[in-house]
Amino acid sequence: MKTYDDYLSEVKILIAAGHNRFDVLKALHTLYLLNDGDESDDDDELRNLIMDIENKKHEALFR
Numbered sequence: 194m195k196t197y198d199d200y201l202s203e204v205k206i207l208i209a210a211g212h213n214r215f216d217v218l219k220a221l222h223t224l225y226l227l228n229d230g231d232e233s234d235d236d237d238e239l240r241n242l243i244m245d246i247e248n249k250k251h252e253a254l255f256r
Contacts, residue, residue, distance in 0.1 A: 197238045204242070205254065214255045218246055 200221070207217050221243050228239065245251055 195238060197242055200239055200242045201251070204246070204251070208254055214246065217255075218243065221246070 204217055204221070207220065212220075221239065225239050225243060
């Protein structure tokens with residue numbers, strides 16, 4: 194079961210590898226859709242991170 198911080202760490206790895214905000218959001222949305230059949234609360238953490246990135250809460254990471 195991954196936490197918000199676990200997902201955020203993965204986002205930081207993607208950014209360090211040169212991916213932009215759009216690429217990161219696309220990857221997170223795909224992961225969210227793939228996990229949809231799980232019916233676990235893990236997706237809530239992922240959904241919260243996606244919403245935070247969309248609302249530019251973590252915009253400093255992408256500079």
